[in-house]
Amino acid sequence: MGVNAIINVNDVNFYYGNFKALTDIKMDFKKNLVTALIGPSGCGKSTLLRLLNRMNDLIDGTKVEGEILFAGQNIYAPDVDPVEIRKKIGMVFQKPNPFPKTIYNNISYGPKLMWNLSKSDIDDLVEQSLKQAVLWDEVKDILNKSAMNLSGGQQQRLCIARALAMKPDVLLMDEPTSALDPISTAKIEELIDDLKKNYTIIIVTHNMQQAARISDETAFFYIGKLIEYNKTGKIFTKPDVQHTEDYITGRFG
Amino acid sequence: MNRRQKEKLIKAIFFVFALISVVILGLIVFSLFREGLPLFKKVNIYDFIFGLEWYPTADPPLFGIFTLIVASIIVTIFATLIAVPLGVLSAVYISEIAPQVIKEILKSSIELLAGLPSVVLGFFGMVVVAPWMQETFDLPTGLNIVNASVILAIMAIPTISSIAEDALYAVSREFKEASYALGATKFETITRVILPSALSGILTAVILGMSRAIGETMVVLMVAGGAAALPESIFDSVRPMPASIAAEMGEAPYRSAHYQALFATGIVLFFMTMAFNLIADYISNKFRQVGSGTL
Numbered sequence A: 001m002g003v004n005a006i007i008n009v010n011d012v013n014f015y016y017g018n019f020k021a022l023t024d025i026k027m028d029f030k031k032n033l034v035t036a037l038i039g040p041s042g043c044g045k046s047t048l049l050r051l052l053n054r055m056n057d058l059i060d061g062t063k064v065e066g067e068i069l070f071a072g073q074n075i076y077a078p079d080v081d082p083v084e085i086r087k088k089i090g091m092v093f094q095k096p097n098p099f100p101k102t103i104y105n106n107i108s109y110g111p112k113l114m115w116n117l118s119k120s121d122i123d124d125l126v127e128q129s130l131k132q133a134v135l136w137d138e139v140k141d142i143l144n145k146s147a148m149n150l151s152g153g154q155q156q157r158l159c160i161a162r163a164l165a166m167k168p169d170v171l172l173m174d175e176p177t178s179a180l181d182p183i184s185t186a187k188i189e190e191l192i193d194d195l196k197k198n199y200t201i202i203i204v205t206h207n208m209q210q211a212a213r214i215s216d217e218t219a220f221f222y223i224g225k226l227i228e229y230n231k232t233g234k235i236f237t238k239p240d241v242q243h244t245e246d247y248i249t250g251r252f253g
Numbered sequence B: 001m002n003r004r005q006k007e008k009l010i011k012a013i014f015f016v017f018a019l020i021s022v023v024i025l026g027l028i029v030f031s032l033f034r035e036g037l038p039l040f041k042k043v044n045i046y047d048f049i050f051g052l053e054w055y056p057t058a059d060p061p062l063f064g065i066f067t068l069i070v071a072s073i074i075v076t077i078f079a080t081l082i083a084v085p086l087g088v089l090s091a092v093y094i095s096e097i098a099p100q101v102i103k104e105i106l107k108s109s110i111e112l113l114a115g116l117p118s119v120v121l122g123f124f125g126m127v128v129v130a131p132w133m134q135e136t137f138d139l140p141t142g143l144n145i146v147n148a149s150v151i152l153a154i155m156a157i158p159t160i161s162s163i164a165e166d167a168l169y170a171v172s173r174e175f176k177e178a179s180y181a182l183g184a185t186k187f188e189t190i191t192r193v194i195l196p197s198a199l200s201g202i203l204t205a206v207i208l209g210m211s212r213a214i215g216e217t218m219v220v221l222m223v224a225g226g227a228a229a230l231p232e233s234i235f236d237s238v239r240p241m242p243a244s245i246a247a248e249m250g251e252a253p254y255r256s257a258h259y260q261a262l263f264a265t266g267i268v269l270f271f272m273t274m275a276f277n278l279i280a281d282y283i284s285n286k287f288r289q290v291g292s293g294t295l
Helices: A045-052 A082-088 A103-114 A119-132 A152-164 A182-195 A208-214 A232-237 A242-248 B003-041 B045-050 B066-097 B100-115 B118-136 B145-169 B173-181 B186-197 B199-215 B218-223 B241-248 B257-286
Strands: A005-016 A019-030 A034-038 A062-070 A089-092 A170-174 A200-204 A217-222 A225-231
Touching (some): A019 A200, A045 A062, A045 A200, A089 A152, A103 A152, A119 A152, A152 A182, A182 A200, A217 A242, A225 A232, A232 A242, B045 B066, B045 B257, B066 B241, B118 B218, B218 B241
Antiparallel strands (some): A005 A062
16 A cells, blocks of 8 residues: 555456456556546446446446545444545546526535535635636626526536535546537646646546646556556556557557 | 429328318318307407306306306316316426336326316216215315316326426526536436426427416316306315306207307307417527527
8 A cells, every 4th residue: 555545456356247348457546646547448448437436336236346545444334434535536528517597506516415504615715616617717707697698618627526516535527528529628728727826636537638638647557457547748658568558559449 | 294393293202191180170260260260249248258147057047157158267277276286296206206117107107187078077077075075074066176177187197297397307407417417416416407498398398288278168068066156165066168058058059049059158268278278389489498508
């Protein structure tokens, strides 16, 4: 277990029914770094991501073996409430999914459930979260308009702001820019770079350049196995495994 | 015949079939008005709708259907009050909470409920509910507003439940995941995200359930009691419009004033159910959520 690891994945196997989606995954995620999970579709990287905040609990017929430690505590221990885990480990999804509510209510939704806050505290939190997600200037005058009217890129930053409002320790991002145009993508990448000062970020991406640009560490998965996990610079210049190199250079996948 | 002609022919055939139901509806509405409107040469509309006396066979006959309208509205409202919580909550349970096995059982039993002929439900109300109610509450008759409302509610539940369930299913999984990912519990997710998102569909379900209840004939004919008087308590007998039409049409002489008055009652009923359907349409269009990810 690394000194500054915040999440330790220990020998995790994961099944959808009889299908084994992850095999013997063992890896540590370090605090305040951006870790990219890459690999071809179906390699299990999104599944692993969703294991980290127990989102796979929502799918019937799944089974987890092994343990995942978050701040030293096994989040799959029987006495752990997944709701508590999800408050500390936020998530941003592939497709922007704001609630069909106002921008303000999108942000305040989580905090209102979790804390007993005064109106002015919530106002502050909304402003602070939107500023963190670099969206405040664009929406400060339309906080009471539906979030559905925002552009895709704005919606995704709203979703990031919504996750940040819960003051999580870790932010999981499942291909957060795959549905966005290049300009919105650049904004989100800038934002990720900024956020890693305060958060640990784990991001699944299909975009090799993106992984190379924004991550500190990169893990390559193939058919449910962790093939190689190292510093991003190393993975993209001199990977140890031929397989990784083939994938990164586009020879397969 | 070449391909293009074939396409045209097929189009025409489908068009004719689609047209048939519209034409039939048009003819029914036409004959409804043709048979009913002549009444208003003899009775003015105000006296007809707001008149308190329904003595169609007296001399001179009195054609005031206000008590019938009130009866229809009252049993519909009470039936709605009973059926909406049951229908909507069962839909929530089926679509969001129930394990697969229970879900299947519940769904098929509610569908079975929808398949029960109304005369069977009416019979149940007559021979089981009515005597029980009469004895338990010491009433002059068990055929009354409460009994009719309960039986109508049973009929409306499947309509409300299945349409509300579709609306709940249609709530995108992304919203639910977003809510769970923020640390919301299942209950919080249902009440704050799923129900509001499905609101238009649920309201549509409620209104279609109401329109089902107000137009239902056999049940009210059998268990509402049939008294054409303004009710003073919920245990009074009433005579909703469909019951009046069904009970009297057989004995009204062809094209007599009585016959025309029954058709005119049908026109009123037609407008009421049409209003319900228009409202349902309006709601489902107006509050339809803009889909996520307008990229």
